[in-house]
Amino acid sequence: MTARQWSRPSAVLCGLGTYLPPRIVTNDELSLELDTTDEWIRNRTGIRRRHVIEPGSATSTLAIEAGRRALKSSRHDRADAVVVATTTPDRPCPATAPEVAAQLGLPGVPAFDIGAVCAGFVYALAIGAGLISSGIAERVLVIGADTFSTILNPKDRTTRAIFGDGAGAVVLRPGEAGEPGALGPFDLGTDGDLADLITVPAGGSRQRAEGTTAPPADHYFTMQGKSVFQQAVLRMTESVQRVLAQTGWSVDDIDRFVGHQANARILTALAERLELPRERIVSNIDRVGNTAAASIPLALADGGLRPGHRVLLTSFGGGLAWGSTVLRWPEVTPA
Numbered sequence: 001m002t003a004r005q006w007s008r009p010s011a012v013l014c015g016l017g018t019y020l021p022p023r024i025v026t027n028d029e030l031s032l033e034l035d036t037t038d039e040w041i042r043n044r045t046g047i048r049r050r051h052v053i054e055p056g057s058a059t060s061t062l063a064i065e066a067g068r069r070a071l072k073s074s075r076h077d078r079a080d081a082v083v084v085a086t087t088t089p090d091r092p093c094p095a096t097a098p099e100v101a102a103q104l105g106l107p108g109v110p111a112f113d114i115g116a117v118c119a120g121f122v123y124a125l126a127i128g129a130g131l132i133s134s135g136i137a138e139r140v141l142v143i144g145a146d147t148f149s150t151i152l153n154p155k156d157r158t159t160r161a162i163f164g165d166g167a168g169a170v171v172l173r174p175g176e177a178g179e180p181g182a183l184g185p186f187d188l189g190t191d192g193d194l195a196d197l198i199t200v201p202a203g204g205s206r207q208r209a210e211g212t213t214a215p216p217a218d219h220y221f222t223m224q225g226k227s228v229f230q231q232a233v234l235r236m237t238e239s240v241q242r243v244l245a246q247t248g249w250s251v252d253d254i255d256r257f258v259g260h261q262a263n264a265r266i267l268t269a270l271a272e273r274l275e276l277p278r279e280r281i282v283s284n285i286d287r288v289g290n291t292a293a294a295s296i297p298l299a300l301a302d303g304g305l306r307p308g309h310r311v312l313l314t315s316f317g318g319g320l321a322w323g324s325t326v327l328r329w330p331e332v333t334p335a
């Protein structure tokens with residue numbers, strides 16, 4: 001057993017990269033196809049536009065570019081494990097991560113997907129931190145990538161108004177618990193009794209085992225928006241309080257609050273409940289919409305973070321699943 005294994009290194013964030021597909025869809029463009037308006041979408045969600053992939057691209061296209069940029073930002077072109085958080089893998093089987101690793105010139109490394117829907121990135125960070133503290137990997141590339149445009153019902157104005165495509169990635173290395181960039185503690189949780197609030201009903205083993213042909217609408221993403229909104233505010237508030245208690249920080253200690261960008265009104269409600277000044281809340285939802293597993297790293301890159309800032313990350317999504325963690329922002333330039 002080496003000294004490094006005995007002392008259980010912390011995982012330290014040392015690189016950040018993001019990628020958005022070039023095509024932008026404005027609210028006005030959506031209103032040409034759907035019974036909606038720019039005004040409704042802006043007032044109810046804070047979103048003005050979102051990016052979407054075009055034919056020929058897939059989740060891996062975005063994940064590879066974000067991963068490449070994160071490695072560049074870390075000034076080290078190697079990682080020895082790749083974790084991809086996604087709900088929209090290129091194919092149901094195999095996982096997307098091995099192809100991403102191969103395309104990034106990382107042959108032979110452990111690479112796998114994890115599914116925690118919009119909470120996926122924080123879950124993937126926790127797994128990356130575990131790989132490092134257990135001594136299994138030295139440098140881990142953690143990617144959140146989703147292309148919800150591929151699973152939305154074209155006729156569903158509610159989901160099409162909020163979701164966008166994108167990817168973000170970070171590189172983790174071993175280090176000391178107190179140093180800038182060190183992650184943790186983590187608060188993670190789920191409530192499977194409420195799994196039906198956010199679901200793609202068809203296409204999985206349940207439907208196949210029953211031998212039924214699912215109606216086409218069941219292959220699309222569905223969300224019970226109002227209940228999900230309430231759960232998002234409740235679960236993220238509780239998770240933030242738990243992670244603060246573990247960390248020993250008070251709400252006043254948070255310099256930047258990076259919450260899942262699902263709806264600007266959810267971020268406002270969180271700020272009110274936690275009594276957090278609005279200017280500490282990072283929000284880029286007006287430009288990117290809700291990018292699911294990519295939401296947190298995209299917000300990190302857009303958040304105007306400065307070295308030394310105390311940053312709290314919190315996320316929430318289908319499962320239901322939620323997760324929070326903290327770090328002091330390191331000297332990292334997003335790529």
Ligand code: UT7
Nearest residue numbers: 036037040044118157158161225226228229232262263317
């Ligand atoms: O990322 C994972 C977690 N996801 C979330 O956290 C999302 C949480 N939920 C939300 O952000 C909001 O619930 C939505 C943005 C999805 C919906 O906003 P809402 O204010 O909760 O609207 P609603 O579902 O209560 O609908 C109010 C009205 C309805 O019309 P009626 O029945 O009152 O006549 C909807 O049909 O607004 C209508 N509506 C729309 N109208 C114009 C719903 N979507 C639209 C739309 N344009 N795009």
